[in-house]
Amino acid sequence: MNNKLEEIMRRIEGGATVVTVNARLSRSLCFAFDDMMKTAGRGAWPSPDILPLDAWKERIWNESSPDTPLLSSVRAKALWERTVERDPLIKSGELLLEKGTASLSFEAYMLLKEYRLTIPDYDLYLTEEAKALKRWAAIYEEEVKRLGFANRAMLSTLAGARLKGVKALSEVVFAGFDELSPATRLLIDAVVKSGLKASYWPREPGTDVCGKPLSFDHARVSLTRFDSENDEITYAAKWARSVIKPGVSVAVIVPELGTYADIISREFRAELAPASVLPDYDGPDAFNISLGRALSEEPLVRSALDALSIGTGKDGRNELDDLSLVLLSPYFSSLAHERLECARFDARLKDAGFLTISIAEAVRYVGSDAGAAFLVKKFNAWALALKDARGKKLASQWALHSSALLKNIGWLGNVKLTSVEYQALKAWNRLFEEFSSLDDLLGPLTFGEAFKKLTSLATDAIHQAETPRRQIQVLGLLESTGLYFDRIRLICCHEDVLPGEPRPNPFIPLDIQKAAKLPNSSHARELEFARKVVKRLVASCKTLDVSFPAMVDRKQTGASAIFSSLEVKKPIDGQYASNTLKSAVSKANGFETMPVEDDVPVSSAELAAIRGGTLIIKDQSLCPFKAFATHRLVAKEVTGAELGLSAADRGRVVHRALKLFWEKAKGSAELRRMFAKGELDGFIKEIATEAFKGVRIAWPLSVRFAELEKERLISVLKEWTHEELGRGEFTVKAVEKTVSVNIGGLAIEGRIDRIDEVEDKREVILDYKTGEAKREDWLGQRPREPQLIIYSRTGRYDCVSFARLIPGDCKFVGISNSADILPGVKPLEADKFREKSGPEPPSWDGLMANWKVTVETLANDFLAGRAGVNPLEPKTCLYCGLAPLCRINDIGLIADIDDEE
Numbered sequence: 001m002n003n004k005l006e007e008i009m010r011r012i013e014g015g016a017t018v019v020t021v022n023a024r025l026s027r028s029l030c031f032a033f034d035d036m037m038k039t040a041g042r043g044a045w046p047s048p049d050i051l052p053l054d055a056w057k058e059r060i061w062n063e064s065s066p067d068t069p070l071l072s073s074v075r076a077k078a079l080w081e082r083t084v085e086r087d088p089l090i091k092s093g094e095l096l097l098e099k100g101t102a103s104l105s106f107e108a109y110m111l112l113k114e115y116r117l118t119i120p121d122y123d124l125y126l127t128e129e130a131k132a133l134k135r136w137a138a139i140y141e142e143e144v145k146r147l148g149f150a151n152r153a154m155l156s157t158l159a160g161a162r163l164k165g166v167k168a169l170s171e172v173v174f175a176g177f178d179e180l181s182p183a184t185r186l187l188i189d190a191v192v193k194s195g196l197k198a199s200y201w202p203r204e205p206g207t208d209v210c211g212k213p214l215s216f217d218h219a220r221v222s223l224t225r226f227d228s229e230n231d232e233i234t235y236a237a238k239w240a241r242s243v244i245k246p247g248v249s250v251a252v253i254v255p256e257l258g259t260y261a262d263i264i265s266r267e268f269r270a271e272l273a274p275a276s277v278l279p280d281y282d283g284p285d286a287f288n289i290s291l292g293r294a295l296s297e298e299p300l301v302r303s304a305l306d307a308l309s310i311g312t313g314k315d316g317r318n319e320l321d322d323l324s325l326v327l328l329s330p331y332f333s334s335l336a337h338e339r340l341e342c343a344r345f346d347a348r349l350k351d352a353g354f355l356t357i358s359i360a361e362a363v364r365y366v367g368s369d370a371g372a373a374f375l376v377k378k379f380n381a382w383a384l385a386l387k388d389a390r391g392k393k394l395a396s397q398w399a400l401h402s403s404a405l406l407k408n409i410g411w412l413g414n415v416k417l418t419s420v421e422y423q424a425l426k427a428w429n430r431l432f433e434e435f436s437s438l439d440d441l442l443g444p445l446t447f448g449e450a451f452k453k454l455t456s457l458a459t460d461a462i463h464q465a466e467t468p469r470r471q472i473q474v475l476g477l478l479e480s481t482g483l484y485f486d487r488i489r490l491i492c493c494h495e496d497v498l499p500g501e502p503r504p505n506p507f508i509p510l511d512i513q514k515a516a517k518l519p520n521s522s523h524a525r526e527l528e529f530a531r532k533v534v535k536r537l538v539a540s541c542k543t544l545d546v547s548f549p550a551m552v553d554r555k556q557t558g559a560s561a562i563f564s565s566l567e568v569k570k571p572i573d574g575q576y577a578s579n580t581l582k583s584a585v586s587k588a589n590g591f592e593t594m595p596v597e598d599d600v601p602v603s604s605a606e607l608a609a610i611r612g613g614t615l616i617i618k619d620q621s622l623c624p625f626k627a628f629a630t631h632r633l634v635a636k637e638v639t640g641a642e643l644g645l646s647a648a649d650r651g652r653v654v655h656r657a658l659k660l661f662w663e664k665a666k667g668s669a670e671l672r673r674m675f676a677k678g679e680l681d682g683f684i685k686e687i688a689t690e691a692f693k694g695v696r697i698a699w700p701l702s703v704r705f706a707e708l709e710k711e712r713l714i715s716v717l718k719e720w721t722h723e724e725l726g727r728g729e730f731t732v733k734a735v736e737k738t739v740s741v742n743i744g745g746l747a748i749e750g751r752i753d754r755i756d757e758v759e760d761k762r763e764v765i766l767d768y769k770t771g772e773a774k775r776e777d778w779l780g781q782r783p784r785e786p787q788l789i790i791y792s793r794t795g796r797y798d799c800v801s802f803a804r805l806i807p808g809d810c811k812f813v814g815i816s817n818s819a820d821i822l823p824g825v826k827p828l829e830a831d832k833f834r835e836k837s838g839p840e841p842p843s844w845d846g847l848m849a850n851w852k853v854t855v856e857t858l859a860n861d862f863l864a865g866r867a868g869v870n871p872l873e874p875k876t877c878l879y880c881g882l883a884p885l886c887r888i889n890d891i892g893l894i895a896d897i898d899d900e901e
């Protein structure tokens with residue numbers, strides 16, 4: 001135990017009250033006190049009086065003024081919101097009530113009180129926001145008084161005035177404060193004036209242990225640059241494992257902990273508790289991570305809110321995705337067979353094309369599913385509960401209703417909760433109690449309004465689960481206040497986060513904010529504060545290792561300016577060995593770094609069962625793993641319905657329309673006749689109507705969307721027939737012709753969209769494309785579109801071409817053996833495409849032979865079981881739903897593409 005810690009322990013033992021800057025420091029000092037008592041051999045001891053500042057002020061008030069209760073935080077916010085909503089300018093629409101207005105203005109009000117500031121009376125120079133804040137503050141304070149409560153915003157002043165009445169208070173130690181707001185200073189002055197002893201620990205804010213201003217001891221600080229945040233975090237995890245020893249305390253401090261919390265948790269767990277990566281691991285973490293987050297973000301609470309949201313949409317309908325969240329939640333069904341039932345039902349709903357759904361509809365739909373008895377029961381209970389959710393009720397009545405609803409639909413049914421989940425559940429139950437206390441302020445509400453309010457309370461409530469104390473602490477910058485560590489590593493400390501960007505509150509005039517140096521008011525203020533915090537960190541440890549990434553969000557960055565005087569070092573390769581399970585397994589087995597992929601050839605029994613047509617070759621070309629997973633493992637993406645027609649559905653309708661068209665028209669002669677007689681447009685309309693029969697468009701856009709889609713189809717068909725009118729004479733020999741072709745032992749079945757015969761009995765194969773179609777897609781050993789290449793093997797053709805059906809850009813995109821077969825399609829000898837087809841530009845027959853080899857190689861690879869995760873290009877993954885299976889995300893490829901798109 002260091003001297004400063006010993007000193008405060010002695011004072012606590014002597015009866016001092018310790019008022020800490022945050023709950024974490026209170027907890028840490030309580031632990032240290034208990035340790036000291038145990039070391040001293042004491043069997044029992046009185047609880048130390050250590051508590052955070054807000055809790056202490058509240059205690060003083062409650063003890064000294066039992067007749068005037070303090071307005072709770074939740075009620076205070078609700079009252080403020082009501083004040084804002086009732087503002088005549090907002091009601092009349094003169095002032096817009098934007099999302100966040102109430103909470104931002106309430107923050108501004110609290111800040112003014114904490115810094116003892118007022119907005120001046122000269123309205124002429126004030127912004128509308130500042131004027132509104134003045135108005136709302138006056139009404140709010142009147143209301144608090146009228147309701148008979150003490151105003152929480154004034155608590156420092158109120159508590160300061162009541163100090164004399166507080167029993168058993170002799171000395172107060174203010175612990176861990178980097179700076180003091182004017183209201184807190186006033187409170188401390190009141191402590192002194194009331195004859196009590198007041199002191200600071202470990203030092204007065206902004207000074208070192210000797211009372212001098214804090215300085216920056218360069219000799220104890222190092223600065224390292226890493227290539228990326230990932231490298232930096234992985235290194236920090238290995239570093240923490242290597243420096244941890246009995247009696248050594250270690251902290252990893254992260255200025256933007258919220259941004260990095262997930263990756264830190266993952267890497268630190270893998271390094272410090274290697275078995276945690278195994279599915280059944282239920283052991284403790286080897287570190288504490290201090291990150292309070294919105295209660296609504298706790299998975300258990302989120303699942304309750306998701307379930308309660310069902311039925312709150314227009315006409316009781318919700319987007320299918322909302323219901324999917326509930327169906328796939330582990331808190332809704334805990335047993336394996338139930339989860340499977342839920343997942344199957346979810347896939348059925350998606351398959352059926354539901355875009356939105358009500359519980360009544362779900363009941364009807366699940367009713368026909370014999371294998372889903374568990375769900376039938378749940379949905380019936382749900383429908384019954386929602387019948388009760390009509391009309392207006394008070395918040396406390398809705399709280400009871402919501403609890404019953406969750407219970408009846410089996411939320412948390414057989415779920416065995418972890419300690420963290422149990423704490424979230426307790427916080428959720430407390431939230432319900434607070435919500436129930438708002439009857440007088442909120443008045444009668446609909447279920448939708450009550451749900452909205454409950455969600456906003458859960459979003460405002462910051463929750464942090466308590467976990468057993470560990471030697472390694474991962475903390476945000478402010479949570480480390482007052483704590484002492486042997487080693488501190490300050491990571492992800494680049495120029496954009498230390499200091500952070502100023503974010504002045506728009507409700508307080510900027511000049512007032514700057515003059516009073518309010519938090520977030522200016523860059524200078526943030527820099528000054530950041531310097532203070534870093535100096536405090538230097539003073540709180542033996543050595544401080546600072547690091548920063550060279551790239552953030554694919555932008556180059558540098559170290560925080562605070563460390564500009566330090567020399568930048570590079571990490572030493574292999575300095576700390578990895579302890580992860582992956583590295584242990586690799587080491588024990590002498591694995592090479594590159595994964596060895598064993599091919600698993602297709603057996604003859606498997607071959608007989610493989611289906612997939614030309615798509616097998618296309619998938620093998622786009623990504624061997626995709627072909628393997630889709631055609632051998634039969635993996636399938638569960639896709640939801642889309643608004644209107646999906647691209648695939650639209651393609652199907654166009655294909656159907658063109659099939660119907662040419663089955664009747666049969667060639668250029670009839671096409672020209674209809675055109676000459678003015679019958680073509682009418683014929684196209686008939687065909688479009690026929691093609692649309694049976695096409696289902698998801699509710700609620702069905703009627704109007706179907707009309708628009710039909711109009712779109714008619715216009716594409718008109719444009720396309722004009723393209724066909726520009727051709728010479730032709731006869732349509734076949735439409736949607738089924739063909740079989742054996743490629744290197746792989747039997748492929750396919751359907752050629754159309755085969756035409758032109759002058760001199762030359763034949764053309766056409767492939768309709770409603771999206772982008774390029775001849776470049778036929779090039780190389782891995783062509784993007786091998787379908788026509790495969791079909792070219794089913795006969796002796798003189799032209800292969802896409803028929804590109806994109807409105808405004810309809811045309812033939814192909815290659816031919818001779819001239820004048822299709823408009824815009826040149827003979828191969830005169831076509832630049834020939835040059836691109838290989839180092840030795842082939843003849844027509846040579847090209848056909850090359851294509852044969854290309855598709856045979858792909859078929860052979862598929863049959864030989866070559867299934868590497870090797871997308872043709874990053875974009876390929878964007879249109880593939882197998883990423884969760886192939887885990888391409890682990891190398892960050894998809895994220896990169898998303899950014900580019």
Ligand code: SF4
Pocket residue numbers: 622623624625626869870871876877878880881882883886887888
């Ligand atoms: S997501 Fe990409 S890498 Fe994974 S299977 Fe699909 S195409 Fe291949």
